[in-house]
Amino acid sequence: MAGFRTLDDAGDLRGKRVLVRVDVNVPMKDGVVTDTTRIDRVAPTIVELADKGAKVGLLAHFERPKGKRVPEMSLEPVSRAIADVLGRPVAFVDDCVGTEAEAALRDLGDGGIVLFENTRFHPGEETNDAGFAADLAKLGDIYVNDAFSAAHRAHASTEALAHLLPAYAGRAMQQELEALDRALGNAEHPIVAVVGGAKVSTKIDLLANLVRKVDALVIGGGMANTFLAAKGVHVGKSLCEHDLKDTANKIMAEAADAGTAIVLPVDVVVAQEFKANAPHETVGLDQVPDDGMILDAGPKTVELIAGWLDEAKTLVWNGPLGAFELTPFDAATVAAAKHAAELTRSGRLLSVAGGGDTVTALNHAGVAGDFSYISTAGGAFLEWLEGKPLPGVEALSRKS
Numbered sequence: 001m002a003g004f005r006t007l008d009d010a011g012d013l014r015g016k017r018v019l020v021r022v023d024v025n026v027p028m029k030d031g032v033v034t035d036t037t038r039i040d041r042v043a044p045t046i047v048e049l050a051d052k053g054a055k056v057g058l059l060a061h062f063e064r065p066k067g068k069r070v071p072e073m074s075l076e077p078v079s080r081a082i083a084d085v086l087g088r089p090v091a092f093v094d095d096c097v098g099t100e101a102e103a104a105l106r107d108l109g110d111g112g113i114v115l116f117e118n119t120r121f122h123p124g125e126e127t128n129d130a131g132f133a134a135d136l137a138k139l140g141d142i143y144v145n146d147a148f149s150a151a152h153r154a155h156a157s158t159e160a161l162a163h164l165l166p167a168y169a170g171r172a173m174q175q176e177l178e179a180l181d182r183a184l185g186n187a188e189h190p191i192v193a194v195v196g197g198a199k200v201s202t203k204i205d206l207l208a209n210l211v212r213k214v215d216a217l218v219i220g221g222g223m224a225n226t227f228l229a230a231k232g233v234h235v236g237k238s239l240c241e242h243d244l245k246d247t248a249n250k251i252m253a254e255a256a257d258a259g260t261a262i263v264l265p266v267d268v269v270v271a272q273e274f275k276a277n278a279p280h281e282t283v284g285l286d287q288v289p290d291d292g293m294i295l296d297a298g299p300k301t302v303e304l305i306a307g308w309l310d311e312a313k314t315l316v317w318n319g320p321l322g323a324f325e326l327t328p329f330d331a332a333t334v335a336a337a338k339h340a341a342e343l344t345r346s347g348r349l350l351s352v353a354g355g356g357d358t359v360t361a362l363n364h365a366g367v368a369g370d371f372s373y374i375s376t377a378g379g380a381f382l383e384w385l386e387g388k389p390l391p392g393v394e395a396l397s398r399k400s
Contacts, residue, residue, distance in 0.1 A: 003397055004168075004169045004174070004177065004393075004396045004397065005166075005167065005168045005169065005396065006168055006169050006171075006174045007045070007048060007049070007144070007168055007169075007170065007171065007174075009168060010142065010144075010166075010168050012052075013049060013052040013053060013054040013142070014052065014053030014054070014110055015053060015054075015055070015110055016054050016055065016141045016142055017054075017055045017057065017105050017106065017139065017140040017141045017142070018049050018054040018055065018056055018057065018140060018141070018142045018143075018144055019057050019059055019136070019139055019140035019142070019143050019144065019161070019165070020042075020045060020046065020049065020056060020057065020058050020059065020144045020145075020146055020170060021059045021060070021143070021144070021145045021146065021147045021150070021157050021158055021161070021392075022038075022042040022045075022046075022058050022059070022060050022146050022147050022170075023038050023041075023042070023060065023061075023146075023147040023148075023149045023150050024038055024039055024042070024058075024060045024062070024075070024078050024081075024082065025038065025060070025061060025062055025063065026038050026039060026078060026081065028077060028078075031077045032077065032081075033077065033078060033080075033081035036081055036084075036085050037376065038149075038376070039078075039081060039082055039085045040085060041172045041376070042146045042147075042170065042172050043085050043086055044171045044172070045144065045146045045170035045171045045172060046058070046082075046086060046113060047086060048171065049144070050088070050111045050112070050113055051111065053110040053111055054110070054111070054142075055105055055106075055108040055109075055110060055111075055112055056108075056111075056112065056113045056114070057104075057105040057108075057114050057115075057116060057139055057140060058082070058090075058113065058114065058115040058116065059096060059116055059119055059136065059157045060075060060078075060115070060116075060118070060119065060147075061118055061119050061120040061125065061150070061155075061157070062074070062075050062078065062118045062120070063120075064120065065118060065120050065121055066120075066123075067120065067121070067122060067123030067124075067125070067126065068121065068123075069121045070121070073118055073120075073121075074117065074118060075092070075115055075116075075117055075118050076092050076094075076117075078115065079091070079092040079115040082113075082115060086113070088113065089112075089113070090113045090114065090115055091104065091108070091112070091113065091114040091115070092114070092115050092117075093114055093115070093116050093117060094117050095116065095117050095121075096116035096117050096118070096119050096121075096122070096136065096139075096157075097122070097132070097135040097136060097138075097139070098135070101116055101139055102138055102139055104116075105139050105140065116139075119136075119155075119156070119157045124156055125155050125156050125157060126153075126155055126156075127156075128154045128155055128156050128159055128160050129156055129160075130160060132156045132160075133156040133157075133160035133161045133163075133164060134164065136156060136157060136161050136164075137161060137164040137165055140165060141165065141166075142165055142166050142167075142168065143161055143162055143164075143165040143166065143167045143168070144167075144168050144169070144170045145158065145162060145167065145168075145169060145170060145173055145392055145395075145396060146169070146170025146171065146172045146173050147172075147173070147392070148172065148173050148176040148177070148375075148377050148380055148392075148393075149376065149377035149378060149379075149380050149381075150380070150392060151173075151377075151380050151390040151391065151392030151393045152379055152380040152383045152384075152388070152390045152391070152392070153391065153392065154391035154392075158391065158392040158395075159391040159392055159394075159395045160395075162392070162395035162396055163395060167395065167396050168396070169396050173393075173396075175373075176373075176375060176377065177393065179352055179372070179373035179375070180352065180375070180381075180384055182314075182350060182352070182372075183314060183316050183350065183352035183373075184213055184214075184314075184316060184385075187313075187314040187350075188313040188314050188350065189215055189313060189314070190215040190216065190311055190312050190313055190314070191213065191214040191215050191216075191312065191313070191314040191315075191316065192214060192215065192216045192217075192218060192308050192309060192311075192312040192314070192315050192316075193210045193214045193216070193217050193218065193315075193316045193317070193318075194218040194220065194305070194315065194316070194317040194318070194319070194321070194336070195207060195210065195217065195218065195219055195220070195223065195318050195319050196219070196220035196221035196223060196224075196318070196319030196320045196321050196322075196333075196357075197221045197222065197223055197318075197319035197320065197357065198221060198222040198223070198239060199222060199223065199226075199239075199241055200223045200226045200227075200241050200244050200247065200248060201241055201244060203223065203318075203319075203382075204244075204247060204251075205386040205387075205388070206318070206382065206385050206386045207219075207251050208251065208254070209385065209386050209387035210316075210385065211251060211254050211255040211258055211260050211262075212254070212258050212260075214260060214316070215259075215260060215261065215312075216260065216261040216262075216263055216308050216312070217255060217260055217261070217262055217263065218263040218305055218308065218321075219262065219263065219264055220265070220297055220319065220320065220321030220322065220332070220333075221319055221320055221321060221322060221323075222238070222239035222240070223319075224264055224265055224294075224297070225238045225239060225240040225294055226240050226241045226242070226244055226245065226248050227248045227251075227252070227262070227264055228264060228265065228285065229242060229245055229248075230245040230246075230248035230249045230252070231252075231264075233285050233286075233288070234286075234288055234290075235288055235294060236270070236288045236289055236290050236291060236292040236293060236294070237290070237291060237292065237293055238270075238288070238292070238293045238294040239293070239294075261308075263304060263305065263308060265285070265294075265297045265298065265301040266284075266285065266298070266300050266301050266304060267282055267283065267284055267285070267297070267298030267299070267300040267301055268282070268283060268285065268288065268294040268296070268297060268298050268301075269281070269282050269294070269295055269296040269297070269298055269322070269328075269329060269331070269332075270282075270283055270288055270289065270292035270293060270294055270295065271292070271293055271295050271329075272291055272292060272293065273293075274293060274295065274323070274326070275326065276326040276327050277326075277327060277328065278295075278326075280295070280328070280329075282298045282299065283298075295322055295323045295326070295329040296321065296322030296323060296328075296329040296330070296331060296332050296333075297321050297322055297332035298332070299331075301321075301332060302331075302332050302335045302336055305321075305332075305336050305339075306335075306336065306339045309336070309339055309340055309343055309349065310343070312343075312349060313348075313349065313350065314349070314350045314351075314352075315340055315344075315349055315350070315351040315352070315353075316352050316353070316385070317337075317340070317351065317352070317353035317354075317358055317362075317371075318353065318354060318355045318358055318381075318382065318385060319355060319357060319358055320333040320357055320358070320361045321333045321336060324357075324361045324364060330361075330364065330365075333361050333364075333365065334361075334364070334365040337361065337362055337365040337367050338365055338366075338367055340367070340371070341365075341367035341370035341371060342370075344370055344371055344372055345370055349372075350372045351371040351372045351373075352371070352372055352373045352374075352375070353371050353373075353374055353375070354374065354375030354376070354377060354378075354381035354382075354385075355375075355378065355381060355382060356378055359374060359376060362374065380392075
């Protein structure tokens with residue numbers, strides 16, 4: 001991976017103390033982890049390091065204890081879940097700095113694994129304190145960051161620590177960065193971006209960045225209503241940020257200057273109530289009733305989007321096209337997702353998607369496994385789409 005050291009560059013790791021920053025901020029109920037997806041993602045890096053004879057020390061945060069020790073936010077239950085996923089023992093240490101933590105990793109046998117306590121129990125973690133980072137650095141010989149989902153935060157264990165030890169990207173981080181680079185950094189054109197969701201206000205930076213990088217920008221969900229209103233379309237009582245119509249017009253003007261097509265709905269599904277299976281009808285843009293709410297894109301819009309996807313080589317997707325959580329207003333999102341999945345399976349399209357609602361929508365459509373890459377990184381994925389530097393990634397840049 002150009003610009004970053006990976007585990008392939010780390011050399012002989014036998015007997016080396018390797019600190020691995022992971023994201024195991026997993027859902028838990030009654031002290032039991034209920035979803036191991038994030039653990040599954042980092043398992044290959046942990047296993048590889050252990051199999052190479054490294055002494056593996058895992059650093060992670062859990063929830064928001066605000067720099068204080070909060071017993072119910074301890075990582076101890078997570079250590080058991082990690083052990084179950086890996087199928088090998090994982091020790092636990094009641095702190096992430098200090099003599100006990102240093103001794104635990106130093107005295108660990110080659111190939112052993114230990115999870116340190118919640119880094120956020122220390123105020124220096126979230127303030128990116130140099131002294132706290134130096135205390136973390138005493139634990140190890142090498143630093144590996146495998147937590148892309150935390151890379152947008154300049155915290156001690158994600159940013160400062162990477163400057164104090166030889167730093168490498170773990171396999172999950174490497175996979176994420178390579179997938180994102182293929183999607184926008186060195187993508188094959190034509191590139192289509194699908195951006196949906198409720199509000200333009202939450203994605204202004206995203207839209208402003210994408211209009212300069214993609215060939216077509218499909219806008220859906222409540223966001224599309226704001227753009228339609230900016231074009232003079234009557235949207236009834238639909239969710240719409242009327243105060244951002246000037247912003248929408250500016251984005252459309254920038255797209256025109258860049259030669260980027262803005263793809264908006266040409267027909268819509270309207271209802272009088274925001275609830276599942278509410279009475280509804282599909283209408284043209286000139287027929288939205290005063291008491292109607294646009295809850296989904298119509299079939300002609302789905303055909304339009306499918307046509308753009310047929311011409312694309314690369315797809316970046318963030319956000320649903322309608323109120324997908326309510327049937328039947330999931331129809332456009334499901335249909336477009338299935339078409340993208342079909343193109344991906346046939347080898348005609350590289351498809352990268354991310355964001356909480358997006359992952360949920362693609363799972364709902366039953367096609368998440370068919371996309372080229374699904375990012376579960378949330379905020380980090382969104383900031384990457386916005387073109388913002390991610391501190392945890394920048395800190396891994398290969399030094400000359």
